[in-house]
Amino acid sequence: MGLYDNTGNLVEALTDGDSQKIISSKFSSLLASKDSDYLLSSTAEPDRQVEISDLEGKVIGLYFSANWYPPCRNFNNLLVSVYEQLKSNGCNFEVVFVSSDEDLGAFNGYRETMPWLSIPYSDLETKKALNRQFDVEGIPCLIILQPDGSILHDGVELIYKYGVEAFPFTKEKLEELQRKERMKHESQTLTNLLTNPGRDYLLDPTLTRKVPVDSLIGKTVGLYFSAQWCVPCANFTPKLVSIYHKIKQSLEEKGGNDGFDIVFLSYDRDQSSFVSYYSTMPWLALPFGEPTIRNLAKYFDVQGIPCLIIIGPDGKTVTKQGRNLINLYQENAYPFTDAKLELLEKEMEEEAKRLPRTDYHAGHRHELTLVSEGNGGGPFICCDCDEQGSGWAYQCLGCGYEVHPRCMRAVDPENTGSVEDR
Template identity: 85%
Template sequence: MPWLSIPFSDLETKKALNRKFEVEGIPYLIILQPDGSTLHDGVELIYRYGIEAFPFTEEKLEELRREERIKHESQTLTNLLTNPGRDYLLDQTMARKVPVDSLIGKTVGLYFSAQWCFPCAKFTPKLISIYHKIKRSLEGKGGGEDFEIVFVSNDCDQSSFDSYYGTMPWLALPSGDPIIRTLAKYFDVQGIPCLIIIDPDGKTVTKQGRNLINLYQENAYPFTCAKLELLEKEMEEEAKRLPRSNYHAGHRHELTLVSEGNGGGPFICCDCDEQGSGWAYQCLGCGYEVHPRCMRAVDPATAASVQHT
């Protein structure tokens, strides 16, 4: 590192700084301003804006946010996915170049993923299945509406990219393309897998595509607010017909049906390891939660024989 440091042996100072700034995790970058004020989100600012964030004043940050808003307002698929040396995407054979402009007018998912990522390995097969179901549904309706996904690889080398992309039925940005990092910053991708949904006009619909796929499967398409409101209402009606409590094959305690309004909230399903929100079956004693669709009802005696989790 090219900067100064508190001596490794000075534990008291390090502990005092941790307490003063309420540091709960690392990396963590505190910006101390000349006027004595502090900024606690230095890591995020460096990640999003790089050197442009300096001198980290509110005026400078507001200028950067304004520029960011303008970029999003003028966003198109072309300026998202092309660069001066490339105006195409790869297809599954990696031999044919598909013009980015051919996606204009389609709903597009940008899929940030990597072969080395365990959650990606679990989610990708599900996304492939949902992708095919959406495509078949749209083909059956006619009318020219279409859906496509573009793989945005976080793999470390060409071999990993080739192996992983070989399992996918959609398009991809070339491995190592510099625009991949730009897209991750632009959409503030904090982790993978991540599915960003772009509407037919090239504007961002949602950054929560993965969650919506987990919640609603292929019914999430086209991921718009209007569609999600409809699905939420349908889920509320469906929940009225679900048992208030039940025993699950994967847990020994009784599970209670909860929602965000009565003790529930965002969670990771203990059965499928995917994110969820809204309704869930929850163990009020230990916090075990599953999606209602993951619930495998058993009698209490069978549940009692399950190893404690």
């Protein structure tokens, strides 16, 4: 593989993987075209053009993004914060925006939120060449170019995970962060997860009583990252409330052992939204706006909500896939351990033997076939309940429509008006 400029000429021979190199003196060949040999400054200086040669010697982030895509807007807010902190600390870092916006107005509007440089919207040649050169398959995407020529492709993940600490994005720095992360997880306790020097309590649903974090020690605890504005959260929360009550009831019936609880970590945008949303929940919560929430999101690498992290009685992480396990196994997922999941998978295998190999579903006109991960199935989003699934599913072999077996609503193909819930 080679690095080509925008006219198709070979600039520098490259090898695959981490050994790819770009020589910094070739930035002009990389970022300029025959019609444009400059970058746009931030909108704070709208009339200033920046020479591409000004980037030499800096750590560069090529930022592929678009205003129309919500995940880009979400990441953009974080990147702005990280960028401004790095610049205020005097770090030799610059970002170059490579737009995928649909028109000039959208580009200009999005660019107003950015304190960094941009490739001119009209320079389609350079933008296409960069997307092709770095094999950009999705946005947001942040490609890190080092002064020594090395390339890092997972800048978005690193910013989400480490923030400003990721700089200067070198192999040595990332190895250091990974060592620290391993040490944190090895020494993890529920107390050091949920408390800080100024707070050792959680809120109860009335918002009037402070519950000591230490009262949860020895329990299985779910950390629930969610927000009222999030549609998937609004759909999942009532289900989680129902499952929560069923687990608590089951534990009481087995001897009164109150061994399970959930803590709400709010992503709401204001206090009133937090109060309104939390009023639908029967469990504990961290106070709104508590910095611990952001720290835990980074610690557990939470990149989307709703997210349910399960902490075991020993204070160690059991799984980050609590939401998926609730969707798959309902209250039977408790206590979410590998041993319990192995048992549930065996039970599912036995149950699948009793299911019809093919069936019709009221929500789809084609016949569906029972599949598993071993014969054409795999992780999927159920087309009936919109939740993730894995293992067994009913799938339309023609168009890929898939549903959980439990979501199947059988219908007589000769009488589509007769629907029976399975």
